[in-house]
Structures are given as structure tokens and as C-alpha cells.
Amino acid sequence: MALLDIKNLSVSFKGHQGDTHAVRDVSLQVAKGEIVALVGESGSGKSTVAMSVLQLLPYPTAYHSAESRIAYNGQELLGLSDAELRSIRGNRVSMIFQEPMTALNPLHTIFKQISESLFQHQAGLRREDAIAQVRQLLTDVGLEKLHNRLNAMPHELSGGERQRVMIAIAMANKPDLLIADEPTTALDVTVQAQILRLLKGLQQKTGMAILLITHDLTTVRKIADRVLVMQHGEIVETAKTATLFKSPKHPYTQKLLASEPSGAALPLKKKTKTALSTKELRVKYKSNAPLLPWNQTYNEVVKRLGITIPEGSTLGVVGESGSGKSTLGLALLRLIKSEGEIHYHGERLDQRNTAAMRPLRRELQVVFQDPFSSLNPRMTVGQIIEEGLKVHGIGATEAEREVIIDDMLHEVGLDAASKHRYPHEFSGGQRQRISIARAMVLKPKFLVLDEPTSALDLSVQAQIIDLLRDFQQKYGLTYLFISHDLRVVKALSHKVLVMRHGEIVEQGDTAAIFDAPQQDYTRSLISAAFAEKL
């Protein structure tokens, strides 16, 4: 008998314009000690399935069909009372979530948060025993260094450490089933690998089963026994991991696998001029607010950086969060204060003030990571794209500008009617196309791309990369491509710059960096991103 047996599960959400059927007729089994991965793009309903097991959905807005069955160890979970569910939640079945920054309560100590479920499920537990158990759990998740710091608060820990604490909480009562909802998505690549190794190790040690929810095929390949692919609320394919990656049957799975970033940058012309370069570029933030000005201390985010980008090429900037790579991008465009020289086609950008920068803004554009916060929700797509045209006096009349906007929308793969709609009516990928259109409509020469694909689904990522490559070929654009995802960087960059703590670790031609990395840090980044095994 399967440990978890979901049969004909349907989940619908009540809404204004009729109900949304998020999950339709999903059946899946998880056997004891098995790692099953549920894969799909955003909106496929995979998280909804996971939430249904412990009934964490917003009932009664969410509801199940009459045929839906979720059996755990033969016991039907749907329709259980809250008290009965509580004895299973966090005890026999545990869950960990994507966002380690918000999943922990910022006001409670680590001890309190880990021991909470111990006290909840073990009647008459003594405090000394709880402390011993918490220490053991911390050892299990590789946080021995916290043994004597049980009163540490979440903000004292890094993202990876917080995720380990989350796992410790989930493991507290030795569950038979762990549901992991995108457990590594918000983490840096090297930390991701550590967390996956930890989960796999815990699974082998305790013999629990794991239901892994993820959009990341690399993760799946590394640890799952079996893979279920979801699309539009339905399971379209189920197979052993090795089989699925070798010979995917369903067209959607094939498409997913094919959309892993691939290809390489376009060949460069010989002998090109330098488009942009820096000398001793520094960015620092105030790290305190002292009473006396001479007590001011600074946090240096970018340290004396010298970079050179040839015209028409792409410089990929790679680094983990906090490495200063986004700050570098903003500093180059003079969107934040910096020190040191910035040369752009022989001009000193760093010596220009706001007004003197304005005419150059047309040539220097930027696309941001988050397609949701980078578009003003109160403006139509047309207004958003038109703004830059107006500033730089492109297109004399409204009608002329409209033609330019229509052409631009067409070029990024949207239809002209989109200009009357608002950003919230578009998907993430479409919004990113709008962001690109906003920048490209000015016909810039240099574009800073700050993680333009990170928030997008795999298949959409591939489309955006193709679009960017087309633009580069057509207009001879120069890109500064910032990303933490080495696979995307490899697909688009001529040269790569690896950053850590605001400094350059290594730089060189893409092929050289990826084939023969010189530094340990670069090697660990590459192996985390490309290895097929843990």
C-alpha cells in the first residue's frame, strides 16, 4: 500500500467571474521511502496539490470535487476535523516552503520555533529533553555551530541556514512524508546543491518519503526517483527519472526539456571598439547613522572594479546574491552614486550630472528582473512605452508615436492591441517583453539586463533569450547580462565575469571560463549548475 494515495483530486477556487479549476482529476502515489517530484511551470497547479494534502488551502474559497480522495496510510484525510488534521500536520506529514526569509517568524528564537512542534506532538515533554532533541535536529541538518546559540534569531542566519532550520522544524517529529514546495528556488546555486544533498541524506537515513514540488528540472534530475509532469492542472506524464530524461513521451515534457537554455553567443566581429569601460569603480553604502559625521562607516558593495565591454558583445556577470552584480549594473547607468571612472565611447559618464546624463539615457537602457514591479500598474502598456519617446522627443505627433509603439510591440512578439491594456493582464513572460520594448523603443546602444529571465518559467526563458539574441544581431547591441544562472549566461555571453563580495574572482572568454575555470569558487558554481548528480 502506498504511503500517500491521491485519487481523482480536483481543486477549484470560487471567483467573481466563475470558478477557477486549478487542479483536475489528479491521481498520484508516493511509496514509503520514495522521492517523487511534481514538476510544472507556474500556474500548473503543483503547489495546490501539495497544499491539499494537509488542507492548507483557503477553504471555503477553495473546494474539492466529490470524487477527490487523499489517503495517508489508508486513512482518508479529506473531511477530517481540524483536531484530527493537527495530529497529522507537522507530525506524520511535514511541509517546507519556498521562501526561507518569510517562513520563519522573525520575532522568535530558533529554539522556540523548532521545539514548537515537539511540544505540540509529544505530551509531557520536559524542557531539557526538548533542548537535547533540538540540538540533535540541528546536527542532522548540519547546523552544529548553532548548538550553543539556541537563542539565535532568524535575521542572524543566512538564507541557506534558514532553510536548514525550516527542514529541522519539518523533521522534528520524524515524519513519514515530507512535502517540499520549491525548497531551493530562492537560494543561491551552491547553497541549492547543499540543501538537496541534505534532503537526500536525511531521506536515506530516516527512510521517509519526499514529495518534491519544483519547476527546476536540474533539481529533479539530481534527487528524484520518479517524476510527474503537470500542465494546466493535470498530470500529463509519469515516469522514472532516468526514463523521463532519456525519452520523454508527452509533447509538453519534450518541450520542457528542450527549453533548457542552450546555444552560444553570436560570433563577434573582429576588431571592435570598446563600448564601455570602468576604472577603479566603487560603490559604497552608509552602514550606520552616527551622530558625528567622522564616525560614518561604509559598506563597500563594489570594490575598485575595472571592466571592459567591446561594442556588440555581451559581458555576462555571474555571482550569488549580495555579490554586487546588480549594483554594478545600476552604477554603470549612473542610477546610483559611485566613485571611479566610467568611460562610454570616450565620454566620461561619471563626470556628468543628472541633466547632462539625460541625452545619453536614450543610448543606455536597462531591463529589470521582476516583471511585476518594473511596470507601473496604473499605466497602460502604450503609455509605458510612450514615456521614453516623449522624453527624448522621438516621433513628433501622437500618431507617429503610435506607429513606433505598434512596430515595437510587434517586434517583441506582442500584438498592437496590447497597448490599451494594463500590465496585470499579462503573464510574467509577456511583461518582460513589455519591459524590453520600453527599453528597445529608444533604439539604445547599450543595455543592462539585470536577471531578465530569473523570474520566468523555463520555456519562457528560452524565448526571451532568443529575442535578446535577435536584437543583438539586428542592432549590434552591447549587453551587460547579469545573472546567477550560469546556464543562461553561457547561452548568451561572449565574456564572463565572476563576482563575489564586490570583487572580480575570475574573468575571461565564456568558453575558457566554463571549460577550464581557474578558481575554486568558479568551479563550485559550475558544478552546482551543470552536474547531473549530487
Place this chain on the structure above:
Amino acid sequence: MALSPLWQRRLHKFKGNRRGYWSFLVFMSLFVVSLFAELLANDKPIVLHYDGAYYFPAWKAYPETTFGGDLETETVYTDPFVAELLGKKESWAIWPPIRFHYSTIDFENTAPAPAPSNERHFLGTDDQGRDVMARILYGFRVSVLFGLVLTGISALIGIVAGAVQGYYGGWVDMIFQRVIEVLNSIPFLVLLITIASMVTPGFWTLMAIMVFVMWVYLVDVVRAECLKTRNQDYVRAARALGVKDSKILFRHVLPNAFVAGLTLIPIVLNISITSLTALDFLGFGLPPETASLGELLKQGKDNVHAPWLLMSGFVTLAVIMSLLVFIGEAVRDALDPRKAG
């Protein structure tokens, strides 16, 4: 003007809150009705037909000589002598339902002032023999108009000041915040009374004084919202496009902050009306002859043996306050992005 889908959804949500929506409808109809107070409570007929010609005494002053009397001054239509004059020729008149203006002193009333409810005065009269119903009608209008104008001006100043502070931050923010703290630390009524005792308050002077203290209410919310918005990527993108600071402020930052300010506006309106009432009650408010709710409450306090004064003033105020609070709640919920449906 077509509403954006966002506003359509908000409007839908606002209408979905039945208590708030109905409060809004009731409040608006009361307000619109009170705007036509001259047609509802007046000591002059709306239309007068006399000797083949039409007269509109509610809008135009006619001397008594027009109707064959002796005086060059405006006709007093309630005077029995005038009634007699009009009766001599073929005439008719359409009177408002309440035949008293807020300033009319009813000398004909049989009971001594303050008189309880009778067939002449539905809610009785105050201690100067003026009809309470008429005074409430006009008082309501003055209070709401005063409140609306005060709220409008304070909101405008508050939102702009908050936006400037939030967007520029740094020293501008620092100095503005200290000024606001100083203003906030002065007891509101004491300040008003002090100023009101130096200048004779009329409608607009009182307005100016109250704007001086009321504008700070919206600043904090709008400022916080702007501090958040200025770090959004779309503001960065606008700067990268080369858009001027002032344009970014008005096009990208302010509209978002405005919504936050909007949720507070019914509350500010409420505070405005209460403050005006309090000042009138204390005798530092609008000129004494003005119909006002605060003055009615004061009369109620002075004439404990005439409970209808206090009761009608209290009920009127309670109704206004409750309606505004319900509307405020509905507006807040409708604009709250976290509340679905």
C-alpha cells in the same frame, strides 16, 4: 471617462460592501437634499402668483410696495398684514414644507421658547424661538460643506507634502517630519481657541486655521507609501529613461500614494466635522447667527429641561459620524489589494 480595470474592480468591491454602499447612498442623498435647503425650509414662498404675474421670493427680494403695501423693504411673507394684502387680488403661493428659515424667530408660537414639538414645529424650537428642524437642515449643510472643503484642501496639501518627503527623503524629509512633530505636539483645540480669540472667525478664516492643523493627518501614510514606491523598479526604469524627477513624482509615485491617502479621507472628513462642532459648542466657531450643530448642542446643554434640543443634535451628529465611518470602512476594503474578491 473610462475607468481603468483596476478602478472598476475597486468600484465593484465597494458596491459589494452593502453597509458601506448604502451609507454612501444615504449620505449623498442627505447632502444633495440639504443643498436645496432654501426650498425645504424657508419663510418665503418658492413661487408666488399675484395679480397675473409670477414672483420667486425664495431667490429674489421684492419690496412690500410690489404687492400694494407701504414699506420699501423686503416683504415679510409670514406677516398677517401681507397675507391680507395678497388676499385682496387673485393670488396663490407654493410654500416650502417647513415655513421657517433657520434664522426665523417664530413670534406666533403659542408655547414659550424653547417650545416642544407641536404642529407648527416638528422638532420644537430652540431658546430663541427658531425652528430646530430648519436649523438642523442648514446646520448639516454647513458642517458637511465645511468638512468637505477642509478635507479637500488638507488632503491636497497633505498628499503633496507626503509625496515630496517620501520621494526625496534625506534632509527634506528630516525637516518636514520635525515640523509635523511640533505641530502634532500642540493640543489641537487649544491652538484653535487661541487663534480664534485673536481674529474674529468667519467661514474662511476658520477654514484657514483648521487647514493649518489638519493637513498633517495624511502626510504619514502618503510618505510611507512613497518611500516604498521610489525603490520600485518602474521608478528606476523611468529614471533610466531620463524622465525628470518632478514628472516621476507626479506620474509614477503620486498616483500610487494617492490611493493610500484616499482610504483615510472619510476619517479626515469625520474629524473635520467633529472639530467644527466642538468649536461651535465652545463658542469659538462660526459666527453666532450661523445654523450649526455645535450651537444646537450648546443650547441643549444650557436648556436641560428641553431634551429635544440635545436629542436632535445628538442624533444628527451620530448619524453623520456612523455613515462616514461605514463609508470609510468600505473605501478602505475596496482599495486594499490584499483582500480578494
